[in-house]
Amino acid sequence: MKHINVGIIGGTKGMGHWLAGLLQKENCTVHICGRKTVLEINDIARICNVVVVAVPISATADIIKQVGPLLAKDTLLMDLTSLKKEPVKLMLANSPAEVIGCHPLFGPALTDVSGQNIVLYPARGTKWFPWIKNICEKNKLVVLETAPDEHDKMMAIVQVLNHLNTILLGMAIAETDIPLTQINKFSTPIFKTKLEIIKKVFTESPGLYADIIMGNPQTGKMLDICEKTLTDIRQTIKSGGGMKLKEAIEKTAKKLF
Numbered sequence: 001m002k003h004i005n006v007g008i009i010g011g012t013k014g015m016g017h018w019l020a021g022l023l024q025k026e027n028c029t030v031h032i033c034g035r036k037t038v039l040e041i042n043d044i045a046r047i048c049n050v051v052v053v054a055v056p057i058s059a060t061a062d063i064i065k066q067v068g069p070l071l072a073k074d075t076l077l078m079d080l081t082s083l084k085k086e087p088v089k090l091m092l093a094n095s096p097a098e099v100i101g102c103h104p105l106f107g108p109a110l111t112d113v114s115g116q117n118i119v120l121y122p123a124r125g126t127k128w129f130p131w132i133k134n135i136c137e138k139n140k141l142v143v144l145e146t147a148p149d150e151h152d153k154m155m156a157i158v159q160v161l162n163h164l165n166t167i168l169l170g171m172a173i174a175e176t177d178i179p180l181t182q183i184n185k186f187s188t189p190i191f192k193t194k195l196e197i198i199k200k201v202f203t204e205s206p207g208l209y210a211d212i213i214m215g216n217p218q219t220g221k222m223l224d225i226c227e228k229t230l231t232d233i234r235q236t237i238k239s240g241g242g243m244k245l246k247e248a249i250e251k252t253a254k255k256l257f
């Protein structure tokens, strides 16, 4: 394959910046653009044979619609969005380029990504998929070739349910009106770990978590499951006390593990 010019829209920070580092190591020339860079989306489309959309979820549709039509058939349009159904559909509808949906299942702060999972979905074309898959595998990422529907279904559990649980815990702790300084004096190892997760979700990028929850087609279903589970727990405690609750936990453990 001839020399590869990669353009990352949203490459100034976050996941786009992480991918820029990975691809530079693989001898690609990487051009990045953000909202304030000299290089603009039109320049990226003109000079690159691989274009990656790595902007916040809320801006992704507009950027795909902007850049997609500017690309040629033999180029690659790829995204890193944490949701896959909508972005992949939009890339296919708005560009003649080859299309790959990608979702790294880790954040940009991770220094060693070996052993981490990455979702790839070759939505159109066969030229570019082996290239990116090979780079991922060379860097010891575990590639999961997964269709967008299946990806979003799994993310409803791994991200939506998981983050809802963290948000619930954080908001419930705040609702007690007892200051964290006081609570922390009594903390256990598990509580400390959970509090670190709560701090990350509430202070680092709340917009990302909100977009992940709002954009997943199965969020309503996950909320229903949460409500039903909480009602069941309340009912179990009310009707049978500790014994019934213990039985319910053991029954679930058998199902899960």
Ligand SMILES: NC(=O)c1ccc[n+]([C@@H]2O[C@H](COP(=O)([O-])OP(=O)(O)OC[C@H]3O[C@@H](n4cnc5c(N)ncnc54)[C@H](OP(=O)(O)O)[C@@H]3O)[C@@H](O)[C@H]2O)c1
Binding pocket: 009, 010, 011, 012, 013, 014, 015, 016, 033, 034, 035, 036, 054, 055, 056, 057, 059, 060, 063, 080, 081, 082, 083, 103, 104, 105, 106, 107, 108, 205, 208
């Ligand atoms: N963070 C994660 O843990 C994670 C993990 C996996 C996948 N993802 C996905 O990666 C994508 C980016 O998320 P992120 O967390 O990396 O976001 P981020 O840290 O906020 O970075 C967003 C990037 O997009 C640029 N940008 C924002 N609005 C733009 C616009 N309208 N036009 C052009 N560039 C724009 C920003 O550049 P300027 O600010 O310089 O304009 C920046 O380079 C999302 O789709 C997210 O779902 C994130």
